Amino acid sequence: MSYTLRGRLESRLAAAALTLVVALALAAAERAWWPVELAALMTAVGLLLDAELYHRLLPYQPGWLALPIGLLELTFVLVLARALGIAAPLTPALALFGAGWLVAQILGHAALPRLRLSYAEDGGELGRAGPGLAAAVLVVFAFSGGVAWGQRPPTVHLSSGVHQGPLVIDRPERLVGDTGAVVRGGIVIRSDDVTVRNVAVLGGENGVAVTSADGVLLDGVTITGARLDGIHVRDSSVTIRDCAVDSLGNRWAQGIDISFSMARSPSKVEGCTVVGGREGIVVHTTHAMLLRNRVSRTASYAISLTEMSMGGIASNDVHGARGVAIYCGDNSECEIDDNVVTGTEPGGGRNGYAILVHYNSRATVRGNRLVSSPGGIKALANGQIETRQ
Amino acid sequence: MTNRVAVVGGGLGGLVAYATLRHVGVEDVTVFGTDSDPAAVWRERAASIRQRFMRSESDGHVAPASFPGLAVRAALRSGSPAPLLRSIADRYNPPVEDFLAHVAEVRERTRWDDALVRARVNRVAAVDGGFDVDGRGVFRHVLIAPGHPGLARLEELAADPRAVHAYEPHEYADDVEVVGAGMAAATEWLNALDAGATVTSVRRREPERRPLNLPRTLFSRRGLAGFHRAARAERIGLLRRYSAPSYPAGRRWDEPLERAAAEGRFRVAAELNGAAQVICATGFRRGFRHDPLLARLVDQHSLKTAEDWIVLAPDSTVPALTDEARTLSLAGVPAQWAFPAADTLAGMKYAAHRFAAKVVACPTR
Numbered sequence: 001m002s003y004t005l006r007g008r009l010e011s012r013l014a015a016a017a018l019t020l021v022v023a024l025a026l027a028a029a030e031r032a033w034w035p036v037e038l039a040a041l042m043t044a045v046g047l048l049l050d051a052e053l054y055h056r057l058l059p060y061q062p063g064w065l066a067l068p069i070g071l072l073e074l075t076f077v078l079v080l081a082r083a084l085g086i087a088a089p090l091t092p093a094l095a096l097f098g099a100g101w102l103v104a105q106i107l108g109h110a111a112l113p114r115l116r117l118s119y120a121e122d123g124g125e126l127g128r129a130g131p132g133l134a135a136a137v138l139v140v141f142a143f144s145g146g147v148a149w150g151q152r153p154p155t156v157h158l159s160s161g162v163h164q165g166p167l168v169i170d171r172p173e174r175l176v177g178d179t180g181a182v183v184r185g186g187i188v189i190r191s192d193d194v195t196v197r198n199v200a201v202l203g204g205e206n207g208v209a210v211t212s213a214d215g216v217l218l219d220g221v222t223i224t225g226a227r228l229d230g231i232h233v234r235d236s237s238v239t240i241r242d243c244a245v246d247s248l249g250n251r252w253a254q255g256i257d258i259s260f261s262m263a264r265s266p267s268k269v270e271g272c273t274v275v276g277g278r279e280g281i282v283v284h285t286t287h288a289m290l291l292r293n294r295v296s297r298t299a300s301y302a303i304s305l306t307e308m309s310m311g312g313i314a315s316n317d318v319h320g321a322r323g324v325a326i327y328c329g330d331n332s333e334c335e336i337d338d339n340v341v342t343g344t345e346p347g348g349g350r351n352g353y354a355i356l357v358h359y360n361s362r363a364t365v366r367g368n369r370l371v372s373s374p375g376g377i378k379a380l381a382n383g384q385i386e387t388r389q
Numbered sequence: 390m391t392n393r394v395a396v397v398g399g400g401l402g403g404l405v406a407y408a409t410l411r412h413v414g415v416e417d418v419t420v421f422g423t424d425s426d427p428a429a430v431w432r433e434r435a436a437s438i439r440q441r442f443m444r445s446e447s448d449g450h451v452a453p454a455s456f457p458g459l460a461v462r463a464a465l466r467s468g469s470p471a472p473l474l475r476s477i478a479d480r481y482n483p484p485v486e487d488f489l490a491h492v493a494e495v496r497e498r499t500r501w502d503d504a505l506v507r508a509r510v511n512r513v514a515a516v517d518g519g520f521d522v523d524g525r526g527v528f529r530h531v532l533i534a535p536g537h538p539g540l541a542r543l544e545e546l547a548a549d550p551r552a553v554h555a556y557e558p559h560e561y562a563d564d565v566e567v568v569g570a571g572m573a574a575a576t577e578w579l580n581a582l583d584a585g586a587t588v589t590s591v592r593r594r595e596p597e598r599r600p601l602n603l604p605r606t607l608f609s610r611r612g613l614a615g616f617h618r619a620a621r622a623e624r625i626g627l628l629r630r631y632s633a634p635s636y637p638a639g640r641r642w643d644e645p646l647e648r649a650a651a652e653g654r655f656r657v658a659a660e661l662n663g664a665a666q667v668i669c670a671t672g673f674r675r676g677f678r679h680d681p682l683l684a685r686l687v688d689q690h691s692l693k694t695a696e697d698w699i700v701l702a703p704d705s706t707v708p709a710l711t712d713e714a715r716t717l718s719l720a721g722v723p724a725q726w727a728f729p730a731a732d733t734l735a736g737m738k739y740a741a742h743r744f745a746a747k748v749v750a751c752p753t754r
Contacts (some may be wrong), residue, residue: 002609059612060605063477113455117409118742120448120455121735123610 002060007124008050013137015104016043033148034088045076070101206232231256237264247277259284301327322347329358337366344373351375357383395528396420397510402534402721402737408499409741412453421510428492434556438576442482449734459483532744534720538679541671555670561586562666569670570596571634590657597635603730617703701727704743718744
């Protein structure tokens with residue numbers, strides 16, 4: 001079909017209108033804004049590519065191009081969704097995108113040509129209905145955006161200097177620290193949709209404790225000197241990004257402990273630096289992804305996924321662990337890929353294992369680099385390892 | 390009584406217009422044509438050149454809406470996705486028998502025969518409240534789809550018994566010259582080679598190779614906008630350029646010709662050389678003057694023309710004879726001023742869709 005620019009935009013908005021209806025229904029069901037945000041992003045990416053790329057490069061667009069164009073747009077949407085911090089779970093997000101793509105194909109190839117006989121001859125333009133439809137879609141997006149904006153958690157700025165804790169957050173909130181903002185005595189989070197960004201925490205029983213909360217983001221948080229856990233998560237879904245936890249000198253501390261959260265959405269720990277303590281990052285009965293972290297000088301397990309947990313341990317750098325560097329234990333299912341493990345020492349009754357799969361657990365292992373770790377990769381107590389190339 | 394709609398022309402263009410009018414809810418339509426089978430003329434020409442596949446693609450059909458096209462219908466009928474897959478790659482050319490079966494189905498479904506008045510219309514004239522169609526009634530809205538105004542023949546071969554037009558029934562001699570370089574000529578090269586003949590392609594210019602007879606952008610507003618903006622002289626030049634002969638690219642055409650050339654059975658020449666048979670694949674006569682109905686219409690109403698073409702509005706109507714209360718549209722080859730590919734099925738639909746929109750919008754329909 002040879003689209004005019006107006007035809008491309010109007011056809012795009014016609015498909016977006018139906019996708020938007022699905023997104024609004026999904027948002028109501030999920031009680032979350034990500035479906036609408038994602039639908040808006042899909043539409044914006046599509047309109048931009050229509051105007052700046054497709055219209056210039058494709059005076060005629062054969063049917064088969066719908067597939068590569070869809071994949072191109074999916075790539076843009078995924079990258080931008082991540083960059084913009086749209087908290088969309090991957091599978092439903094892909095399903096929404098796929099549904100939107102399918103709706104566009106059905107509309108463009110079947111429904112619109114039947115509803116408007118001259119659709120193809122008009123280059124995809126929708127006549128008098130086009131501007132009205134465009135306005136309606138934009139109004140709904142704008143209205144949704146306004147409501148979403150109005151419901152955003154308030155932002156609290158923590159000024160530079162030391163603030164006495166523990167700081168308790170029991171409502172949706174964005175706590176953003178100015179440079180040099182420090183909380184002494186810990187932060188306690190008991191609400192959904194809390195973001196803590198660029199805050200340093202000193203001492204406290206736990207540096208940051210999260211309980212029964214969804215949609216919690218800890219971004220750029222630094223924790224030093226907690227008595228028990230640096231970050232302590234129970235029955236919650238969290239994203240922990242670019243954190244630093246220092247437990248040196250505390251042989252019983254855990255850097256990050258996410259436990260008993262299997263009923264929640266998956267959690268993620270990414271780009272954190274954890275040093276010292278008994279365990280570095282430990283996950284119990286939780287679905288979690290542990291990516292690109294640096295864990296060193298732990299006294300027992302550096303990274304541990306255990307007690308019927310599921311998840312991935314990928315691209316981490318583990319150095320100087322005593323006992324076990326990466327542990328998949330107690331009926332857990334693990335994917336352990338592309339990690340670098342160096343200098344694991346025997347200790348605590350363990351033989352300096354780089355990777356240990358234990359007690360009915362199953363792990364797939366691929367692309368890990370092991371240096372100076374005498375225990376190597378080992379399965380014990382009916383643990384199973386599948387090595388992939 | 391004037392609140393009526395007429396379609397003058399009982400061929401494929403007439404059927405497309407009639408089916409479109411029925412689709413949008415216009416019931417009182419009279420069709421004037423000489424043959425009860427709307428595909429009669431097309432069928433004979435296709436049979437003459439032994440055409441097996443349509444040049445048009447899945448959308449090249451006579452139903453009012455482009456969906457479902459012939460690929461979808463073939464896929465549903467056969468239970469195979471192959472026609473759909475070929476269609477999305479623009480590689481689906483429906484078999485002629487599928488197209489003819491589809492024409493028959495539309496003819497029956499739309500009750501074409503009930504609307505058809507078997508008569509040759511020689512004159513359409515504007516009168517108060519509409520158009521007088523050869524004294525058979527006054528119609529407020531008329532679409533004229535007269536078809537091609539006869540076959541183009543070479544004058545120097547007028548009395549030559551060796552000569553036959555490609556679109557007339559014929560067999561093949563052992564030594565054949567094919568004059569022309571378009572789709573019909575290319576089909577005849579292969580036909581004659583299949584029949585065991587030695588073939589000479591007589592042509593003065595090389596054919597263009599493209600899947601449809603015009604660039605694809607010219608089938609939608611994207612390409613048409615520029616065409617419609619063009620001034621008179623430029624538009625005449627464009628139409629002459631678009632009429633250059635062409636046939637599709639692809640191995641289906643090239644391999645038999647290359648093989649035959651290697652065997653010395655196919656060659657290209659600029660002049661006739663005295664072969665036993667001369668097949669004139671020279672298409673149709675061009676220009677409204679060759680059609681008595683159109684010539685009379687132009688002369689009687691002093692319609693604006695541009696060399697071979699009647700000047701039309703972009704929606705294929707005759708501007709001087711169309712207003713809020715009445716419509717005169719042209720479809721098929723005489724509508725090229727509005728749609729360069731007017732003689733294709735897509736062109737017929739273009740005119741029909743716009744005519745139907747005018748009829749529906751008319752407050753005194």
